[in-house]
Amino acid sequence: MKALNSLNISGSEVLPLVEGGKGISATNGASAGAWAAAGGVGTVSCVNADNFDENGEVIPQIYHGKTRIERHAELIQYGIDGGVRQVKDAHDIAGGKGRIHINVLWEMGGAEPVLEGVLDGAKGLVHGITCGAGMPYKLAEIAANHKVYFHPIISSARAFGILWKRAYKNYGEWLGGVVYEDPWLAGGHNGLSNAEDPFEPQDPYPRVVALRKMMNKFGLEHVPILMAGGVWYLRDWEHWFDNPEVGLVAFQYGTRPLLTKESPIPQGWKDRLLSLGEGDVLLHRFSPTGFYSSAVRNKLLRDLEARSERQVEFRRKAGVDEAFNTEVAIGKKKYFVKEDDKASVLEWVEKGFDTSMRTPDDTLILVTEPEAAEIRKDQKDCMGCLSQCKFSNWSQNPDTNYSTGRGADPRSFCIQKSLMNIAHGGSLEDNLMFAGHAAFNFATDPFYSNGYIPTVKELMERIATGD
Structure with missing residues (x-):
């Protein structure tokens, strides 16, 4: 396989390997810091991030407010406190290597105050923000005010064009990358439009080529595209390397980093990933967000x-x-x-x-x-x-x-x-277990033989070989 060339992402030359954010407590300071320390881009999930007490135990997010408005205020404060703590942990573990991003969902409750609070509380420690699940028009302005790069998550060239024309063009110097998240293959919430058939997956290549053409029209040839969703073996994507139709490209991994020693998910969840078969991940529309999303069909x-x-x-x-x-x-x-x-x-x-x-x-x-x-x-x-x-x-x-x-x-x-x-250790059958549609590879990939769980560094070294 061709060698992986470093890219300038969020102001520094790093490996073009990015850890996906993955929502509540499935990516934290430990995993993101380890990913950055290995030379890539680690991503702290700032969606209801965990905070810890003086003994290192997770502080339960218990709500005391009598009204939803009061509980909503508590939710925001939990999110800020936990996000700041996780970013600081990631920064310490990274030791100045790689890049540290934070991930927020634009449609999460209190997205703007949580984002502002984390950036203020961890000032200078965050290099980039990834954000999707909606149309985050104010993302660019917030990022620019804090002198942090922003990486919108989109699923079509059209969506990026709307964001750029309405909100991003005035802050172009802080656009660090554009995450193309495949709506048929990625885990978690997906950006399927009403015009797209959830049961008729489209090849990501022409969709990414269309995105690159649009970005080039806006003078963004220097901005990388981060391919997310369905990425497992890099050898399968080798034709994207040094490809002028694709341009600068990095690869974002959401599912594979779940199965690492630094991953914060419980051991039972990790064990379950090793036994998934093809078709065990369901694209469904039961989420209260109204978006399609992909999760294990438990x-x-x-x-x-x-x-x-x-x-x-x-x-x-x-x-x-x-x-x-x-x-x-x-x-x-x-x-x-x-x-x-x-x-x-x-x-x-x-x-x-x-x-x-x-x-x-x-x-x-x-x-x-x-x-x-x-x-x-x-x-x-x-x-x-x-x-x-x-x-x-x-x-x-x-x-x-x-x-x-x-x-x-x-x-x-x-x-x-x-x-x-x-x-936090609850039932694997009675709770939502997000996963990408490539998760069945855990059961067949020889890297995980006999239940082997690698460190983040070992995983990244393996990915770089093409496997």
Whole structure:
């Protein structure tokens, strides 16, 4: 394989190997610092980052506020304190080598104050910001004010063009790179547009070539593209090296760094990664963000699939719509459904799914009473972890009275609770386990034979060989 040439990323010559951010507590100061120390770009996740007490134990993020607004303020402060701590740890471990980036989701609750707070609290220690999950128009301005490079995460040339023309062109000197995140292959939340078919993956090469053409039109030939999603063996991407159609390119790894000694995820999660097969990662739309996302198809996702299948259109009164003239009783409640749906509803009730919950789309889902109680509790406990949430109907916009204007959707789930649980030793089956679609390679890649878990340095050396 061709040799990996260093690139100028966020103001320094480094290996073109970037650690992906990976959301809540799946990337931290230890992993990012080790990645930077090995000569690449380490990324601290500043999405509800962990902080530690004087004994080095994780400080639980417990919320005391009686209202969502009060809990939202606590969430922001937890995020700032944890982010600053993790960046400082990464800086110490890196020892002046590589680059340290932070990752935030633009649609996370309090993204702007968390980002500002971390940059202020870890002043001079952050070299770059990666940010996606939405259209982060203010990212460039914030980065420039702090003299930090910004790396927007996009999934199409069109998205970057909109961001550049509306917001980024005035801060071009601080554009450190553009992350192209493949919406069909990357783990976590993906940027599929309404015009794209989630079941018809597109080759990333022409999409990246289109991005490069657009960037060149804006005079950004010197800015690297960071390819993210589906990258495993670099030998498979060798035709991208020194390719004028692609231009300067680096490769971002999200899934492979999960299985390293420095990775903060629990050992059980690491063991599970070693046993995944092709097709075990599901591209789904159950996330309360409304985005598509990719995660291991465990019990949580299977339950969400089944919950949505136990769904029926309804009306509360007869005569409102002549198609809905068949009465059906679910517990103590009566609804009017289409005649053809009555048998299904009665069958679900007979199987124990005897509690109805209304969705914002004039449908009912049928669940067990314990499931309904858990859904209601999770919705009540909402702390505004997203800028707007389908599951709880929270919006951080005071102009809408902190509401999305739609009812809470019981077909989704509390993503904050789930990601916090799995990151800190909770059930691998009942919580969201993000992973990219190339994760099945853990089971067949000889590098991981007999359950071998490398250090970050060993992994990066392996990647550089093409394997």
